[in-house]
């Protein structure tokens with residue numbers, strides 16, 4: 163390259179603008195049908211890194227379906243989903259490492275102990291310090307005394323606590339939480355709140371579903387309402403009172 167060429171390439175480089183960091187989640191024109199039945203007709207949604215979003219909607223609106231697509235458990239019929247800039251379908255394996263999921267099913271092996279379950283998932287995610295990390299999380303969710311008990315004998319709330327440990331095991335960026343407080347007692351609810359706060363303090367992002375509008379408001383930075391297969395309303399939590407949220411929700415889901 164001649165002198166002039168070097169200079170122009172230097173100038174070019176100095177003028178480069180670095181791309182803004184990718185959104186935690188970017189959903190465009192997402193559609194999902196089961197057979198001929200459309201469930202998600204056109205979902206567009208963005209969640210920035212470090213943010214918490216509540217996803218509301220009536221029974222059967224498609225919230226779980228949407229979360230399952232984001233978690234790589236179900237394929238979309240069409241549209242695009244990017245997670246931290248990675249395509250949910252084309253880069254599904256990398257995407258799975260970025261998400262921690264609490265779903266309706268706990269996704270745990272009943273015949274294994276709590277510790278064995280975490281070891282199993284730890285190996286799946288190729289976590290280096292799996293023993294240490296598993297013990298730390300069992301302690302954190304209050305199950306350290308049950309580490310060597312078979313999960314088949316756990317109560318619903320204990321399963322949910324272990325599901326939390328499993329979801330956090332690989333330190334995912336995005337938590338996808340489908341009614342995450344199901345079965346948790348008062349202590350469990352407080353534990354969940356502190357796990358969520360720690361996740362956000364560490365720079366993570368959260369998308370969760372709930373039917374409790376009050377919780378949605380308290381636990382989120384923004385609220386999206388899914389109705390008729392679309393995000394029919396999006397609100398900034400700090401700008402809306404509970405009564406107004408109730409009114410908007412009724413208007414949209416009716």
Ligand SMILES: Nc1ncnc2c1ncn2[C@@H]1O[C@H](COP(=O)(O)OP(=O)(O)OP(=O)(O)O)[C@@H](O)[C@H]1O
Nearest residue numbers: 196197201219220221222223224225226227228373
């Ligand atoms: N595997 C499937 N095959 C066929 N239909 C399905 C399947 N999974 C979900 N559906 C249908 O998709 C629609 C949306 O279900 P989904 O579980 O996503 O709703 P939801 O908003 O999470 O509801 P809820 O608040 O009751 O948990 C429902 O009509 C349901 O029957």
